[in-house]
Amino acid sequence: MATKSMVDIEKTKKKINVLIVDDDPLNLQIHEKIIKAIGGTSQTANNGEEAVIIHRDGGSSFDLILMDKEMPERDGVSTTKKLREMEVKSMIVGVTSLADNEEERRAFMEAGLNHCLAKPLTKAKILPLINQLMDA
Amino acid sequence: MQRQVALIKKSLFDQGYLDEQFMELEELQDDANPNFVEEVATLYFKDSIRLINSIDQALERGSFDFNRLDNYMHQFKGSSTSIGASKVKTECTMFREYCRVGNAEGCLRIFQQVKKEHATLRKKLEHYFQLARQAGPKETARRSK
Numbered sequence: 001m002a003t004k005s006m007v008d009i010e011k012t013k014k015k016i017n018v019l020i021v022d023d024d025p026l027n028l029q030i031h032e033k034i035i036k037a038i039g040g041t042s043q044t045a046n047n048g049e050e051a052v053i054i055h056r057d058g059g060s061s062f063d064l065i066l067m068d069k070e071m072p073e074r075d076g077v078s079t080t081k082k083l084r085e086m087e088v089k090s091m092i093v094g095v096t097s098l099a100d101n102e103e104e105r106r107a108f109m110e111a112g113l114n115h116c117l118a119k120p121l122t123k124a125k126i127l128p129l130i131n132q133l134m135d136a
Numbered sequence: 137m138q139r140q141v142a143l144i145k146k147s148l149f150d151q152g153y154l155d156e157q158f159m160e161l162e163e164l165q166d167d168a169n170p171n172f173v174e175e176v177a178t179l180y181f182k183d184s185i186r187l188i189n190s191i192d193q194a195l196e197r198g199s200f201d202f203n204r205l206d207n208y209m210h211q212f213k214g215s216s217t218s219i220g221a222s223k224v225k226t227e228c229t230m231f232r233e234y235c236r237v238g239n240a241e242g243c244l245r246i247f248q249q250v251k252k253e254h255a256t257l258r259k260k261l262e263h264y265f266q267l268a269r270q271a272g273p274k275e276t277a278r279r280s281k
Contacts, residue, residue, distance in 0.1 A: 026215050033164045122160045
């Protein structure tokens with residue numbers, strides 16, 4: 001399957017809107033930059049509870065949600081479950097640590113993820129998923 | 137001077153201080169954000185110093201709440217992974233192993249290593265960024281694979 005390059009994404013003129021949910025300000029900065037670099041726009045939430053509130057308040061819809069797993073207030077598993085209960089249809093991609101075991105990853109997927117990626121996130125890891133969204 | 141900057145960066149990789157993730161960050165640097173990597177590194181060191189202080193205080197109190205210590209180190213390791221701080225990440229992993237088995241002495245010993253690697257990386261990166269700024273805009277030098 002041919003991978004769209006950044007130029008191809010720009011040509012389609014569709015901007016992917018992404019919600020980045022992570023309690024680490026460093027990750028938020030890096031992931032925002034990655035999304036910008038591949039032609040998308042982003043909003044951030046510092047934990048799962050903020051992500052739920054953003055959706056509860058309405059008016060925001062995202063093509064993609066990048067969901068960290070370990071967060072205070074409400075973790076990634078609980079947040080994903082809640083968003084799916086709220087009938088959020090966005091592609092939700094879990095971001096896990098390599099230290100997470102298979103059982104933890106499976107529980108995260110079963111919460112309602114579409115995909116799971118291991119940290120650290122890179123353009124190369126996210127681009128195929130963006131391509132999927134563009135082709136949908 | 138560009139050559140000197142490139143050599144310093146190469147040595148950081150060759151000596152294992154940095155891994156490919158640092159290159160990924162440099163790939164994100166552009167004309168709109170020419171100092172993106174330095175900004176990220178600054179944020180990393182600010183946050184990691186806070187975590188080091190929290191761990192130091194917890195250890196000095198003699199309270200080996202291994203869950204709490206592991207939580208701090210989980211954050212520290214995560215940040216180190218995000219910036220490509222390879223040696224720091226390795227020491228963080230070992231610390232977490234000692235937490236997992238409840239080995240207080242091991243935690244204390246390894247934490248000294250964590251702080252040492254962190255301080256060394258900070259010094260080397262500060263020097264690298266200072267030279268890079270003096271050298272001016274450049275093409276990203278690629279690490280030979």
